[in-house]
Structures are given as structure tokens and as C-alpha cells.
Amino acid sequence: MTKITDSIKYLKGVGEKRALCYNKLGVDSIYSLLQFFPRAYMDFSETKDICECDVGEICCFKAKVFRKQGEQRIRKGLSIFKVFVTDGTQDVIITIFNSKYIFDSLEIGQEYSFYGKMQGSPLRKEMHTPSFINIDKECPVKAIYRLTEGLSNKVVSNAVKQALDLWGDNLEDVLPDYIKQQEKLCHIRYAIENIHFPESTNALEISRKRLIFQELLVLQLGLLLLKKTSREGTTIKINGCNMKEFTSKLPFELTRDQKIAINDGLKDFISGVPMNRLVQGDVGSGKTMVACALSFAMQRNGYQSAVMAPTEILAIQHYNTFKSILENMDIKCELLVGSLTAKQKREVKEKIASREVDIVIGTHALIQDSVEFNNLGLVITDEQHRFGVNQRAKLAQKGKNPHKLVMSATPIPRTLALIIYGDLDVSVIKTVPKGRLPIETYMIDSKKRDRAFNFIKKHIDNGNQAYIVCPLIEENEEIDQGLFSVEDYAKKLKGSILSEYRIGVLHGKMKPNEKEKIMVAFKNREIDILVATTVVEVGVDVPNAVIMMIENAERFGLSQLHQLRGRVGRGDLQSYCILVSDNKSEVTVQRLKIMTKSSDGFYISEQDLKQRGPGDFFGERQHGLPVLKIANMVDDMNVLLKTQKLASEIIKDDPYLQNDENKGLKLLVDELFANKAE
Numbered sequence: 116m117t118k119i120t121d122s123i124k125y126l127k128g129v130g131e132k133r134a135l136c137y138n139k140l141g142v143d144s145i146y147s148l149l150q151f152f153p154r155a156y157m158d159f160s161e162t163k164d165i166c167e168c169d170v171g172e173i174c175c176f177k178a179k180v181f182r183k184q185g186e187q188r189i190r191k192g193l194s195i196f197k198v199f200v201t202d203g204t205q206d207v208i209i210t211i212f213n214s215k216y217i218f219d220s221l222e223i224g225q226e227y228s229f230y231g232k233m234q235g236s237p238l239r240k241e242m243h244t245p246s247f248i249n250i251d252k253e254c255p256v257k258a259i260y261r262l263t264e265g266l267s268n269k270v271v272s273n274a275v276k277q278a279l280d281l282w283g284d285n286l287e288d289v290l291p292d293y294i295k296q297q298e299k300l301c302h303i304r305y306a307i308e309n310i311h312f313p314e315s316t317n318a319l320e321i322s323r324k325r326l327i328f329q330e331l332l333v334l335q336l337g338l339l340l341l342k343k344t345s346r347e348g349t350t351i352k353i354n355g356c357n358m359k360e361f362t363s364k365l366p367f368e369l370t371r372d373q374k375i376a377i378n379d380g381l382k383d384f385i386s387g388v389p390m391n392r393l394v395q396g397d398v399g400s401g402k403t404m405v406a407c408a409l410s411f412a413m414q415r416n417g418y419q420s421a422v423m424a425p426t427e428i429l430a431i432q433h434y435n436t437f438k439s440i441l442e443n444m445d446i447k448c449e450l451l452v453g454s455l456t457a458k459q460k461r462e463v464k465e466k467i468a469s470r471e472v473d474i475v476i477g478t479h480a481l482i483q484d485s486v487e488f489n490n491l492g493l494v495i496t497d498e499q500h501r502f503g504v505n506q507r508a509k510l511a512q513k514g515k516n517p518h519k520l521v522m523s524a525t526p527i528p529r530t531l532a533l534i535i536y537g538d539l540d541v542s543v544i545k546t547v548p549k550g551r552l553p554i555e556t557y558m559i560d561s562k563k564r565d566r567a568f569n570f571i572k573k574h575i576d577n578g579n580q581a582y583i584v585c586p587l588i589e590e591n592e593e594i595d596q597g598l599f600s601v602e603d604y605a606k607k608l609k610g611s612i613l614s615e616y617r618i619g620v621l622h623g624k625m626k627p628n629e630k631e632k633i634m635v636a637f638k639n640r641e642i643d644i645l646v647a648t649t650v651v652e653v654g655v656d657v658p659n660a661v662i663m664m665i666e667n668a669e670r671f672g673l674s675q676l677h678q679l680r681g682r683v684g685r686g687d688l689q690s691y692c693i694l695v696s697d698n699k700s701e702v703t704v705q706r707l708k709i710m711t712k713s714s715d716g717f718y719i720s721e722q723d724l725k726q727r728g729p730g731d732f733f734g735e736r737q738h739g740l741p742v743l744k745i746a747n748m749v750d751d752m753n754v755l756l757k758t759q760k761l762a763s764e765i766i767k768d769d770p771y772l773q774n775d776e777n778k779g780l781k782l783l784v785d786e787l788f789a790n791k792a793e
């Protein structure tokens with residue numbers, strides 16, 4: 116007897132060869148075929164009058180067959196059949212290639228809904244092999260599947276039908292009854308049947324609701340289980356720390372959220388379980404201080420800390436910050452980056468191994484095998500989305516179950532963060548340091564560029580500095596599309612009213628030490644205008660810079676624009692962001708308008724998510740999350756929140772999902788997380 120878990124090849128019409136095609140789609144068993152949900156639906160009920168359908172348009176209309184014209188052999192292997200239909204507003208000639216079967220299924224006098232691309236001419240409309248349904252007999256909503264070579268929609272649909280007819284009764288409902296009642300969810304059998312062959316649009320909605328809920332619940336359960344198991348105890352434990360000593364020496368008062376984040380971390384240190392915490396805060400919110408405070412606490416308890424940043428500029432900046440604050444508290448900081456000489460590197464590594472260093476700040480150089488710590492208690496990664504999961508793990512392996520802190524300025528909505536970072540706790544910094552004025556943002560086109568230059572001139576004359584960001588490094592073929600390159604732009608400035616000022620250029624192709632030289636010069640006010648690519652995006656801190664002008668602003672995502680804008684407004688001076696774009700498309704204008712209206716990174720990233728989808732966040736699957744079949748974390752956010760709550764209640768009562776009523780859910784968790792590596 117074939118079982119539901121058996122290979123799909125046992126279905127009639129599948130066989131070895133087609134089974135391979137299905138495998139490409141991730142379908143191997145009969146069960147997984149039933150879980151192969153349609154990617155979209157054709158709705159035959161949304162019809163238009165034929166006279167309203169334009170040639171070239173994909174459309175759907177209702178019409179009656181009034182004449183049929185039998186087989187015409189065009190050449191060997193090609194026959195056509197014609198069926199003439201009308202809806203009273205106009206006629207359409209339906210052309211069918213090579214299929215007497217389809218031709219025969221269309222009956223004179225019967226009404227059908229046709230769906231396809233209108234062809235021919237406005238006065239003589241045609242449609243070639245459209246999809247159609249018999250209005251009196253069939254449901255108006257038809258599934259469309261993801262396909263691969265060797266599989267047509269019809270073939271897949273038939274296989275699913277067969278699987279449902281033969282094994283539908285074997286579908287077990289794993290959702291406990293009380294959940295189904297509470298959430299008014301249908302039975303799994305009904306859901307699976309109607310997701311593939313909806314009886315009506317309403318039935319489809321009911322089914323989707325059930326399946327989305329189930330998938331997100333299973334995801335949340337899985338994440339909670341992961342969180343549990345990744346929290347073995349650690350011997351790195353501190354008994355608390357007097358932070359007064361730290362705060363009293365700071366040149367400013369910590370913001371409320373900085374204090375909360377630091378306290379969250381200290382609590383983690385005391386708990387006996389390794390910390391796994393994400394500090395998420397908008398650009399300029401002061402995350403570095405949190406890292407600094409927690410490293411201080413580690414040092415006072417006899418442990419080393421390691422801070423890893425994605426670029427050398429940033430590592431050096433952090434190093435300087437840490438040094439300026441911690442060195443007069445008798446804490447030793449060292450820098451480890453690629454551009455040090457071999458001798459310098461060796462010396463730093465020796466000091467790390469012998470614990471002459473308390474805090475080492477660096478780039479990827481930190482995760483080399485040759486770096487050995489003496490007593491590593493805390494690892495911190497800044498702008499952590501730039502690092503792979505592996506790199507983070509590698510740094511942590513330098514210690515014995517050390518505490519882990521990651522900092523991110525990508526203000527992903529909290530719920531999404533919880534999912535992306537799975538087993539992390541999150542501290543959010545929303546309060547901005549005292550005295551910060553909101554950045555004023557303007558949108559202009561290139562006609563107003565000269566005015567913007569004047570504006571910049573005025574501010575430089577006042578002793579301030581400006582950034583100008585361009586999308587490209589040097590002139591190349593894309594210049595035709597009107598995109599600016601930093602090198603070109605710098606030349607252009609020399610011929611403008613800004614020619615008298617000191618102009619610097621910064622981009623990713625420069626050698627690390629060249630980049631550093633420029634950044635240092637900019638920091639020291641030896642450069643007035645820094646023309647740069649997005650390398651200035653990450654964490655660079657120059658409070659005296661008050662203008663951020665972004666050329667070809669349409670080329671950047673909202674979140675990226677927001678990050679760039681965050682390079683200014685880092686002191687107590689009024690700062691400005693000028694977005695330059697000649698792109699007048701509605702989408703672009705709307706997008707850039709969001710920038711002028713909001714300075715809330717969380718809001719902006721939500722808008723970014725809405726417009727561009729979660730692709731950017733889930734893009735390369737670098738987060739190692741399971742692939743969802745039907746739910747969408749953004750569209751289904753409400754369900755996500757609901758299931759999160761429910762999942763924690765379930766886990767509270769049954770920590771390992773061993774109760775009979777939850778066993779089925781556990782199987783689904785295992786199944787979903789087994790797909791992880793896909």
C-alpha cells in the first residue's frame with residue numbers, strides 16, 4: 116500500500132522522470148505535493164466586456180460560443196481549431212492549437228469565462244489557447260503553480276487532484292481543537308482541498324487563514340525551542356558592577372534607552388546564561404556607549420572583550436572612542452586591523468594572549484586563527500548585518516561560551532528582528548542624545564543644484580562641513596544614464612562656486628590607509644567637502660558635518676538613504692539632507708517624500724519593507740531562516756504577533772512539545788526547520 120509519505124512517483128502519470136521535475140520544485144512525496152501551495156490564482160470572476168479589453172492586455176471575459184470551425188492542418192504537426200464567442204459587446208476568435216480535446220470541450224450555446232492575452236486587432240480580436248472555465252460547472256478561482264521544465268499547470272493540478280482524492284482522508288489535523296475554536300480556523304482537510312481547488316473565493320480565504328496561522332505558529336514554536344537549546348550555561352559570570360565609576364567620567368549623560376540597554380546587558384551577565392543580545396538603534400542613537408559600558412563591566416570582573424566592526428574606518432573610530440573614555444579608568448585597549456604591519460599585529464596578538472589587553476577592537480582580522488584570547492568574556496559585533504552568521508560564531512569561539520552583543524543600525528521592525536535574529540534578545544534605543552535637532556530634509560532636482568551649492572557654501576563659511584554622496588566611483592558606461600561618479604563630481608566641483616574649498620574623495624576602491632587618511636583629514640576639518648560613495652554609510656562620526664547631499668537619490672533604498680542621512684545631525688547643530696533626483700516617476704517621488712517627512716528609522720524601514728518587500732532582509736538567506744510556503748512576515752504581521760504570543764503560552768505549559776495534543780506540532784516544527792538549509 117502506498118503511503119502519503121511515499122514518493123510522488125507512485126502517482127498515476129508521474130513516474131521516475133517527472134518525479135525529478137517535481138524534485139526541482141522541492142516536491143518529493145505525495146505529502147509534499149499537497150503542501151505545494153499555488154503561487155497565485157486566476158480569478159475568472161473578474162471579467163470585463165470584450166469591447167473594453169485592449170489588444171495586448173491580459174484579461175478575462177465571459178462569452179458564449181456561437182460557432183465552431185473544425186480542424187485546419189497548417190502543416191505537418193500543426194493543426195488549429197477555431198471557436199467563435201461573443202458577449203454581445205464584441206466577438207472574439209478563440210484559437211486552439213493541436214488539441215481536439217480542448218476544442219470538443221467547448222460547447223455551442225454554453226457560457227465560459229476566458230482568461231488570456233488579447234491578440235489580433237481592435238476590430239478583430241483573438242485569443243490563443245486561453246484558460247477557461249465553464250461558468251455553470253466550475254469554481255471561478257483557479258490555482259497557478261510554480262513550474263519548471265516538463266511540468267505544466269494542468270499536469271501539476273491533476274496530480275494534486277489525484278493525491279487529494281486518494282490521500283485526503285489521511286491528512287491529520289495537528290492543530291489542537293482549542294486553538295481552532297479560539298481562532299475560528301477550519302479543518303486541515305478543508306484547507307488543503309480549498310487552497311488547491313477553491314470552492315469559492317470565500318473558501319479560499321478561510322483556507323489561507325488556517326494555513327498561514329499554522330505556518331507562523333510552527334515558525335514561532337521552532338524559534339522558541341531554538342532559543343531554549345542555545346542557552347547552555349556559561350562560567351563567565353559576574354556579580355554586578357558599579358557603573359557610577361563609568362558614567363561619572365563620561366562627557367555627557369546617557370540617554371534613558373542607553374541606560375536600559377546597558378542594564379539589560381548587566382542582567383544577562385549575572386544570569387549565568389550567555390547573553391545573546393541585539394542592540395538596535397537608529398544611526399546616531401549612541402550604541403557605541405552601550406558596548407563601551409559593557410566592556411567596562413567585563414574588565415572590572417577580570418574578563419577581556421572583543422569588538423568587531425565591518426570596516427577599518429569604523430574599527431579605528433571605535434578604538435578612539437573606547438580609548439578616550441576607558442584609558443583614564445585604567446583599561447587597556449588595542450586595535451587589530453589588516454593595515455597594521457606584521458610586527459604590530461604580532462605584538463597586539465601577544466598582548467591579547469597574555470592579557471595585557473583588556474579590550475581589543477578590530478575588523479575581520481580578529482577572527483584569524485592566530486588570535487588567541489586569554490579570558491574572553493564578551494564579544495561585540497557592530498553593524499552586524501554586514502557579517503555572516505559564521506563570522507559572528509567564529510569570534511565567539513575564541514572564548515568559552517562568552518556573552519554576545521550585536522549592534523545594528525538597520526532599524527528593522529522589532530517583530531521582524533525577533534524573527535531574523537531568531538534567538539536573540541533585543542534592546543531598542545529610541546531616545547536620541549539630548550540637544551539633537553531633527554535633520555531637515557529637502558528634495559530637489561538638478562535645476563536647483565546651484566542653489567544647493569550656495570547653501571553648502573554658506574555653511575562652510577560658517578565653519579561647518581558637508582558630504583556629497585554619488586552612486587558611482589569612477590566614470591563608466593553607466594554615466595550615460597546620468598549617474599554621477601565621485602571622481603567626476605569632484606572635478607565638477609572644481610569648476611563651481613565651491614572651487615575654493617578643500618575637497619576630498621572617498622570610495623570603496625581606495626586602499627584602507629588612504630581611506631583612513633581622508634577620514635581623519637575630514638574629522639580634523641582639513642577637508643570641507645567630502646565627495647563619497649556609500650562607504651560613508653557605516654557609522655562614521657563627524658559632528659561638525661551638517662549637510663548631506665545625495666545625488667541620484669532615486670538609486671538608493673529608503674533604509675540606505677536614512678543611514679546616509681544619519682552621518683549628519685550627530686552634534687547639536689542644525690543639519691540638512693538634500694536629496695537630488697531628476698526622476699519624476701510617481702514611485703520615486705513618493706519614496707523620497709517619505710524621507711522628507713519622517714526621521715524615524717523604524718517607520719522608514721517599514722515603508723521600505725512595504726515597497727520593496729522583505730527581499731532585502733531575507734535576501735540571501737544569510738539568516739538561516741526556514742523558507743515559508745504561504746505566510747509573508749510583512750503582510751501577515753498581525754498573525755505573526757498573535758502566533759508569537761500563543762507559541763510562548765504553549766511552550767510555557769509544554770516546554771518540549773511532548774504532550775499528545777502538541778506532538779503533531781512538534782513534527783511540523785522539525786519539518787519546517789529541516790528545510791532551513793534549502
Ligand code: ADP
Nearest residue numbers: 367368369370398399400401402403404548549
Ligand atoms: P550609533 O548608534 O550610530 O553607533 P554612536 O555611538 O556613534 O551612534 O554615537 C553618535 C554620537 O553621539 C557620538 O559622537 C557619541 O559620542 C554621541 N553620544 C552618544 N551617546 C550620547 C549621549 N548620551 N549624549 C550625547 N552624545 C552622545
Ligand code: MG
Nearest residue numbers: 402403497654
Ligand atoms: Mg555605530
